[in-house]
Amino acid sequence: MADPLYTRLQATAQLLITKYGQAGKIRRVTPPDPINGGDGTSTDYDCRLFPMIYDQRYVDGTSIRSSDRQIYIGSVGLAVKPTVGDQVLTVDGTAYHIVAGDPNNYEGVTDVVFIMQGRAIS
Template sequence: MVNALYIRLQATAQRLITKYGQAGKIRRVTPPDPVTGGDGTPTDYPCRLFPATYDRRYVDGTNILASDKQLYIGSIGIGVSPKVGDIAIGANGTEYHIVHDDPNNYDGQVNVVFICQGRTAT
């Protein structure tokens, strides 16, 4: 049974991301056919996201770089759960490669918000 608290938290997170975030998309590249080869097929999924800078105390230069962003991605209306290997694209066209993902799924049923570590390709 779905817990009503998590539904309210999901709605609150979505409202804040919609208010302060930006339109973006998650790009997932499906691997090519192993027999015929070729290139992977990219598929874009629209989303709302909020890129935030990591606090200095968490930046260690190995796991979290100074240029990394913490991406808060709304879970309502998104077609996929962002995962490592996907690319999050912000409103200004900045591409963040997702190097760590956390679905914030406390009861196993409701994804409250996706918090991902995004790394720019510099």
């Protein structure tokens, strides 16, 4: 059973992302069939997100680059859980690969918010 504290935190996070964020998409690419080959298929899932620039003190040039973005993705109504390897598409047309992520799931039941590290696809 979900802890009421985390349910309230999830609702607050969703409210802030809805108010200040933007619509976006999570693109998940399914690999091709290992026997028959072919092309992988991509599926887009709607989401609400808020991209932020990393504070300069965290940018080290290797694990976090200056072009990386910290992307907050609301968990309410999300059809999939974003994972490393997915892509995030923003309103301005920028696409990011998810290279690291934190689901903020403290008690193992409620995903409060997904905080992902996105690296621009060039």
